[in-house]
Amino acid sequence: MNNAWLTSLGLLPLLGALLVSVLPEKNILLIKRVAFGTTLVVAAVAIAMATRFQRDNVNLQFVETHQWIPSLGINYAVGVDGIALVLILLSVLLAPVVVLAGWNEATGGRWGVKTFYILMLVLETMMIGVFASTDVFLFYVFFEAMLIPVYFLIGGYGSGARSAAAVKFLLYSLFGGLLMLASIIALYVLSGDQGGHTFDINALSHLHMSSTTENMLFLGFFIAFAIKAPVWPFHTWLPDAAEAATPGTSVLLLGVLDKVGTFGMIRYCLTLFPHATKTFTPVILVLAVISIIYGAFLAIGQKDFKRLIAFTSISHFGFITMGIFAMTSQGQSGATLYMFNHGFSTAALFLVAGWMSSRRGSSKITDFGGLQRVTPVMAWVFFFAGMSSLALPGLSSFVSEFLVLVGTYTRYPVAAVIGAFGIVLAALYILIPVQRSLHGPVTEGNENLPDLNVREKVAIAPVVAVILFLGFYPSPLLQVINPGAAHSIAQAGFSDPISSIDKAGK
């Protein structure tokens, strides 16, 4: 059965990019409007698609398969389960926010405004593709090709040591990607030995392999995803990239692209290598807990807003990884919900931080002070975003963090308990900068900062609304996520511990 929803959704931004490319270079306003319009249309189509998603169906939906390179058994195959759908929604909802919020981001870049929006829209296509592909080869193509627009977005439009940061980002990702490629080649050869070359994820999940092979292949995939996510000790590229990139790019980088790593762990590591997953779970949980604590500690010590947010994200990715490898359905649902929520709370933080630094001309925390009096709206939004990041009850992150911790506790109590300290540290890394920059007397240089304008308010409003709404009523998303999450746990051969606490959030 072929169903053109996903393909059309993926092609729309590309069409927008084509349209932008024929517009006159001078007419910047038109370019921006077309780009923004495209992202809005994509978001609308994605929401329409989501309403047709059958929640209790654990199979892939909106499936479409065409032969691509038949001689190598490669198909163009797309389809989504609840987890992938949520991540696609995250990408397409953040895209218009990013375009609107960063209306003037492209000026001052190395190239024109036009190139910026072409890159952005191409990136959106890749983001949809990477979550939608169900053919491992196709996934890899998107996974690698996605790096190119991001690389140019960071290196061409960022600030500071932008080209060094872009190169670091690209090399880390390429290195991981190539390790994954070795694993993919092995899968391809194994599938050839066992009934015909294929890259279909379902067919590959039934491959027989020795446990050594499985462990090696698992590592190839996992390291690629751990670099992407990033999990300690593969994280060092992220703070540099986040600091150098424009706020909008950073939102997409941390909010969406890094999720490819955690998504890949669920979709590929768990499904393809269930035994190796079991073997490596303890090690990965240790890495996840280290990420939580290490990211939080380093966040506390940061002097720069953007780096601070990057380190908080490393801590949050620790939570997500922990939730995934807890191998319980709550952990898994929580991790997926966490990915979505983290996308929005990071978006809020980064966008406000971006506005603050573009007004002040600096993103150093110590350069700010008393913003509450000068720019009350901006200050409140920042405060709100911070609260969302530290998972204040009533905001969306709380639900997911709670689910992750509960899900982890039922199987790995020690990891959950240590991880929970991350929450305490989160209060520190958010409240200290909030206090320094927002409260107290207005410090020199901040007296005349303008508050948010209408465009910025419109851009941030939906983000705030989503965070609040999902904080009180997460079940629409959880209903989509739960069956997929339970399915992926079952597929990996795990079942929830019997003494599990009553399902939170259901």
Added chain:
Amino acid sequence: MTSFIAPALSYSLLAPILIVLGGAVLGVIVEAFVSRAHRSTIQLSITLGTLVLSLAQVWRIRHASSLTAAMGSVAVDGPAILLQGSILIIAILGVFLIADHDHFTTLAASLPGSPEEREAQQSGVKLTEVYPLTLFAVAGMLLFPIATDLITLFVALEVLSLPLYLMAGLSRRRRLLSQEAALKYFLLGAFSSAFFLFGSAFLYGYSGTVSLAGIHDAVEASPGNQVFLLIGLAFLSVGLLFKVSAVPFHAWTPDVYQGAPTPVTAFMAAATKMAAFGAMLRIFYTSFANAYWDWRPLLTVIAIVTMLFGAVVAIAQRDVKRMLAYSSIAHAGFLITGVLALTKSGLDATIFYLFAYGIATIGAFGIVTLVRDSSGEVTDLNRWAGLGKRSPFIATVFATLLLAFAGIPLTSGFIGKFTIFSAAYEGGNKAVVVVGVLSSAIAAFFYIRVIVLMFFTDPVEDGTSVVIPSILTRATVIISFAITIFLGVLPTPLLNFIHSTATFIR
């Protein structure tokens, strides 16, 4: 008294080679009898006409399969035709570049810096000997991969090498460097030819025959002295590995690539590799397949060392031609992994890789010919800074070709790497695959550094610019770009064609 028996030649099957040789001879006659003023146009048309005609002949005999075309000294089979076709396509593109006379000295025999040279330059004459030389080299290259006895192989090797030695010395600028390169190439090439011949003698001593099929039978029957086989094989390999510039026989490559006129480098880098790998495939697949235990371990080591050495040393290069030279060494390593596989898929993959790499190489060097200042080509990488700003199109094409070398998805290089590594894995050489993937990661570093230079570094104001390319050069660059992308997105037709055609006959 024995009567003389005229050799039975199948002119129809030998037509591609005979046409090229005929064209070359015609070129020599033109050189002798036509006035200087008209030579260059006539020579160019003869050369291109010859190559196109020859290509048409290759197409005509594409389904042929014969061992008796020339008394058993050549085999016309699938791989032969594929390689001949590829070599001719590369040669046509190469001649497009060679047609730009600005790269060649006016009087090759004059002493650098002598009044004679100055006079020749002022008279505005154009060097036209290069065309027949190219055709002779092409004829040798066409013969090399189809020869089935050691004597014919040696003759073909010499026919292809001697013109190249000369052509390497024809550069207009930095003539001493060019002549040094030619001499170096000649001396080392003569050495390697001697090794090749010496190896042939040992193999004759071992098997009592010079035909590859005879040697195959001898290896199977395994008579007498294995030492002769080993020595013969080793010496023969030295000759071949020299031509493909595998470590430790690579020392000539950077100097010759740098010193030779860039169009010649382009032609040589792409076409010689094809011819030499074609011969290597035939020799190892048809003669020594059964003795693989004798050569595979050593060749594995050579492949690994070549990949790593090429990739690592390329990082330190500051000259674009030298960088491409080391990159070609690394690619020779990748190609050897395909030879090592010793399977049908290894053969297919190597042929595909050769074609994809050849096309990308000729495009890349084609672009190098365009970046100039008032005194000629600029090959110092630092002066390529900011090329993306001055000529975005050329820089984008070059970046794409570099990404193809690096093996990024959606370029031909990726499909090539994927097929060749999966063939190597299938052949049981897992270590080679891992090293291959790692050296790809290392190689990615210096390709990306060039992209950084072109796009993310501010231009230096020193008069470096991209000249408006002639129609022919433009055609080369655009064709190579288009094929590189096409093979990355839709490789199926070529893969299928290779798969259905490429089978060695013995």
